[in-house]
Amino acid sequence: MLHLIYLQASTDGLMQMLPFVAMLAVLYFFMILPQRRRMKKEKQFRSDIKKGSKVITTSGIHGRIVEVNDTNNTVVIETGAGKIRFERAAISMELTQKIAEK
Incomplete structure (x- = not known):
């Protein structure tokens, strides 16, 4: 029981x-x-990410990658105002693929 x-x-x-x-x-x-x-x-x-790709950063800056530095994970992006160095983590999306999809 x-x-x-x-x-x-x-x-x-x-x-x-x-x-x-x-x-x-x-x-x-x-x-x-x-x-x-x-x-x-x-x-x-x-x-x-490779040289020549058109990208958008997380802050909304549009540009083209002109230099990729693998040793310190940075990229140089050419914008209308000039060249700016960003961390790879700041790249949000690639415009080259978005334009090709449309």
Whole structure:
């Protein structure tokens, strides 16, 4: 009799944990996994930056890359006002691909 009560209590505890496990799974598949994919894609984009690409920085400056320095992760962008040195992390997107898509 005592074993029967113990078994019922343990399955009830597992059933109470099921919604929390389901919420964690949903959180992982809909928030964490897409964010990881996006970060991996951005890292690949920044490592593939090459001379002559038209880009936009995170601050909204449009320009063309004239120099890529791999040793300190910087790029020189030529804008209408002159040449400016930026970190690779400051490059937001490439305009060359956006123009080709349209």
